[in-house]
Amino acid sequence: MCVQRVLGTNQQQQSHFSMKLKEELLRRRTFAVISHPDAGKTTLTEKLLLFGGAIQTAGAVKSNKITKTATSDFMEIEKQRGISVATSVMGFEYKSIKINLLDTPGHKDFAEDTYRTLTAVDSVILVIDAANGVEAQTERLMEVCRMRDTPVIVFINKMDREGKDPFDLLDELETKLSIKVQPLSWPINMGNRFKGVYNILRRQLNLFSPNKTGISDDLRSFSDLQDPALDVELGERDAAQLREDLDLILGVYDPFSVERYLSGALAPVFFGSAVNNFGVQELLDSFIELAPTPRGRESTEGFVESQNESFSGFIFKIHANLDPRHRDRIAFLRIVSGTFNRHEFYTHVRQQKQMRFSNPTSFMAQDKEIIDQAFPGDVIGLYDSGNFKIGDTLTSGGSYYYKGIPSFSPEIFKELINLDPLKSKQLEKGIEQLTDEGVAQLFRLQPGNRKVIGTVGELQFEVIQYRLEHEYKAACRFQAMAFHKACWMTTDQPSRLQEFLRRKADNIGLDKDNNPVFLAPSGFLLNMARQDYPEIVFHTTSDFKSVVS
Ligand code: G4P
Numbered sequence: 115m116c117v118q119r120v121l122g123t124n125q126q127q128q129s130h131f132s133m134k135l136k137e138e139l140l141r142r143r144t145f146a147v148i149s150h151p152d153a154g155k156t157t158l159t160e161k162l163l164l165f166g167g168a169i170q171t172a173g174a175v176k177s178n179k180i181t182k183t184a185t186s187d188f189m190e191i192e193k194q195r196g197i198s199v200a201t202s203v204m205g206f207e208y209k210s211i212k213i214n215l216l217d218t219p220g221h222k223d224f225a226e227d228t229y230r231t232l233t234a235v236d237s238v239i240l241v242i243d244a245a246n247g248v249e250a251q252t253e254r255l256m257e258v259c260r261m262r263d264t265p266v267i268v269f270i271n272k273m274d275r276e277g278k279d280p281f282d283l284l285d286e287l288e289t290k291l292s293i294k295v296q297p298l299s300w301p302i303n304m305g306n307r308f309k310g311v312y313n314i315l316r317r318q319l320n321l322f323s324p325n326k327t328g329i330s331d332d333l334r335s336f337s338d339l340q341d342p343a344l345d346v347e348l349g350e351r352d353a354a355q356l357r358e359d360l361d362l363i364l365g366v367y368d369p370f371s372v373e374r375y376l377s378g379a380l381a382p383v384f385f386g387s388a389v390n391n392f393g394v395q396e397l398l399d400s401f402i403e404l405a406p407t408p409r410g411r412e413s414t415e416g417f418v419e420s421q422n423e424s425f426s427g428f429i430f431k432i433h434a435n436l437d438p439r440h441r442d443r444i445a446f447l448r449i450v451s452g453t454f455n456r457h458e459f460y461t462h463v464r465q466q467k468q469m470r471f472s473n474p475t476s477f478m479a480q481d482k483e484i485i486d487q488a489f490p491g492d493v494i495g496l497y498d499s500g501n502f503k504i505g506d507t508l509t510s511g512g513s514y515y516y517k518g519i520p521s522f523s524p525e526i527f528k529e530l531i532n533l534d535p536l537k538s539k540q541l542e543k544g545i546e547q548l549t550d551e552g553v554a555q556l557f558r559l560q561p562g563n564r565k566v567i568g569t570v571g572e573l574q575f576e577v578i579q580y581r582l583e584h585e586y587k588a589a590c591r592f593q594a595m596a597f598h599k600a601c602w603m604t605t606d607q608p609s610r611l612q613e614f615l616r617r618k619a620d621n622i623g624l625d626k627d628n629n630p631v632f633l634a635p636s637g638f639l640l641n642m643a644r645q646d647y648p649e650i651v652f653h654t655t656s657d658f659k660s661v662v663s
Contacts, residue, residue: 132423135453135489139420142491143405144214144448146231148259149241150249154271158241158388159204159215165398166206166213202431202446203477203493211402214493225251225570226522227431229258230504230552233519234430234448234493237265237405239397240381241388244270244277244304248290256291261655263378265406268295269397274324274387276305284383294380296367299396300359301385302352309348311385311393312336312356314363315370315400319347322392376406408491411450413507415514418451420490425452425460425510429502430519432551434581443551444475444495445502452510454488463507463515471496503550503626521625523600523654524555524568527633528575528592537588544586548578549626557600557623557631566623566633567592568600597621597633599640601652610649618643625656 147162149155204215216235218228232238238259242248259266270283278286280301287295299320302309310322310332319334336344339360345353374380384400386393410419411428418426431446447454459468475495476485488494496502507515532541545565549556554575555568569575575592582588600623605611614632615622621633632652634640644652 135423136421138212138489139491140407141210142212142214142408142489143237143402144216144235144408144491144493145237145239145401145405146216146218146235147239147241148218148228148232148252148255150243150246150251153241153243153246153249153252154388155218155241158239158269158271158394159217161388161391161394162213162215162398163204163206164391165395166208202433203495205477205492208398209402212491213402214491216493225254226552228255229522230430230519232258232264233262234428234446235264236407236409236491237267239267239269239401242268242270242283242287244272244280244283244385245275247278247283247286253290256293260292260378265375265378265404266293266381267375267397267401267404268381268383269388269393270301270383270385271388273301273304273308273311273385274322274390274392280304280385287381287383291381293378294374295383296370296380297363297385298370298382298400299384299386299393300356300363302348302356308387309352311396312360313396314360319344320393320396321347322387322390324390372404375404408450408489411516413514413516415512418514418516420451422451423453424512425454425458425508426450426512426514426516427454427508428516428519429496429504429506429508432498432502432504434551434585443498443500443502445498445506447494447496447508449488449490449492449494450516451490454492454494456484456486458510460508460510461513462501463509463513464503465501466513467501469501469508473497500547500550504552521555521656522570525570525599526572526575527566527568527595527597527600529595530565530567530578531591531593533589533591537586540586541582541588541590544582544588545578548581553577553581555600555625557625557633559623559633560619566595566597568597595633596635598636599634599654600625601632601634601640601654602629602656603632603650603652605650607649610647614643614647614650629656 147155147159202217204217206213216231218231240252240256242252268287284295284297298315299311299313301311308322310320312319317335317337319336321332321334323332334347339357348356370382371380375382382404384393384397386397388394408420410417427447427449429445429447433444454474456474457470457472459470462469473484474488476483476488476492477495485494505519530545532538545556548554557566557568558564559566567578579590582590603611615630618632621635623631623633625631632643634643640652
């Protein structure tokens with residue numbers, strides 16, 4: 115009798131926990147805002163936070179944006195990166211939905227940081243400048259989104275300025291980004307004559323007024339577009355143009371399919387002006403309605419559902435402490451499944467080590483606070499004294515790890531040269547830790563163990579040199595190396611791969627996991643290698659499932 119009662123209580127508790135997990139899961143949305151620099155990512159982020167009540171005034175958040183002047187002022191970059199720790203993850207509540215907005219650096223030299231952050235989100239909002247359309251960085255970011263079928267919502271910004279024709283913009287999005295798009299709102303003019311947008315799904319007119327101080331949109335319902343009141347609101351000419359445009363749109367597009375959006379095949383498009391607070395509420399309301407709840411992830415032992423009750427998560431970012439006297443770092447953990455509890459023991463799968471965390475932090479706009487529990491979709495900060503590498507998995511027992519934090523081929527390669535033989539240990543340790551943090555990639559050339567550092571931008575070399583000197587007291591210089599791409603290789607004929615590795619020994623480096631990597635001297639020689647060794651597949655990302663080479 116007594117035992118039964120205890121069992122009953124345990125079961126009740128269990129189902130209480132699963133209910134709570136499910137509830138928390140359903141009310142979370144984890145996403146990133148991405149854009150080519152200057153399209154308006156920072157402005158939009160800030161406006162979203164204003165709506166979420168996470169900040170009170172515009173300008174309160176210094177986003178991860180690294181300003182243009184910073185390229186020549188290294189300390190400024192570090193300071194900005196320091197500030198950006200607090201705003202790397204911005205959590206806020208909007209209409210009872212817990213939104214986790216992950217910031218990504220705008221500077222192209224930190225593109226790899228952005229790619230990794232994209233592995234930790236469930237969807238993205240892509241900001242496009244209406245005048246510039248699709249730009250170089252937009253294309254690359256979208257390639258990464260497509261690799262993982264991440265659902266995308268497009269926000270065409272700066273409608274208060276003269277820009278490209280909206281139909282042309284839609285075409286450009288489809289052709290340059292290889293994704294189907296569908297407008298869910300439609301602009302009425304642009305620039306000086308911009309009057310607002312019509313929301314196609316909600317059948318609402320959203321009227322624009324420049325320099326609006328309030329944050330809410332000015333909405334009028336128009337379920338019947340023939341309503342003469344529309345002519346009064348917009349003037350006859352603009353009302354007629356809107357009717358004509360919408361006729362065309364409704365004729366061309368099928369009814370909007372949320373499933374196609376969720377599978378990453380279709381991107382809904384909204385128009386607005388972030389700096390004028392215009393269209394932001396519409397975007398946010400649509401976002402919480404459409405965007406996916408936290409999704410599971412593919413692991414080495416199959417797909418782990420987010421509703422799975424046993425806890426798991428992965429590290430996608432590591433940020434060094436800026437104070438050189440404290441070597442500890444903050445590791446950013448994305449929770450994939452189950453509930454994370456403070457003080458509980460978890461398995462660090464790579465090191466097969468039990469760890470528990472007494473000060474896990476959540477990030478709410480400018481503040482960091484210690485949390486007791488966190489749920490799938492959440493990102494928490496763990497203080498780390500050097501145990502974590504990017505891509506590490508924590509579980510409550512399982513010994514699987516998450517795939518899909520790929521390394522991308524760097525674009526600039528330089529040899530790291532030690533300037534002080536007495537400090538080679540410090541240099542070795544420093545470069546290892548910096549590459550664990552993902553500042554750059556390290557390849558060791560064999561034989562001789564020469565160290566090749568690969569990065570996306572020049573800026574990282576400055577970062578590495580400065581940090582090695584200040585945090586590890588090691589002096590170095592870099593010598594340019596004429597490599598074009600780093601290629602990971604797969605084959606079903608190991609003997610041919612062995613032959614290739616032997617023949618190209620001077621161009622083979624070992625990556626952080628000791629995988630051989632072909633450091634191709636030029637595009638031409640990479641193509642030659644592909645022709646000569648058709649049995650070998652050369653990948654420019656270490657995530658072999660999704661090749662973008
Ligand atoms: P980013 O993070 O994508 O790099 O872009 P950011 O938000 O910093 O915006 C880049 C510039 O575009 C900023 O101007 C910003 O004010 C402006 N902007 C953003 N949204 C709109 C919009 O809807 N309409 C117009 N006309 N401009 C917009 P800036 O002069 O570079 O900086 P600031 O001095 O205004 O901060």
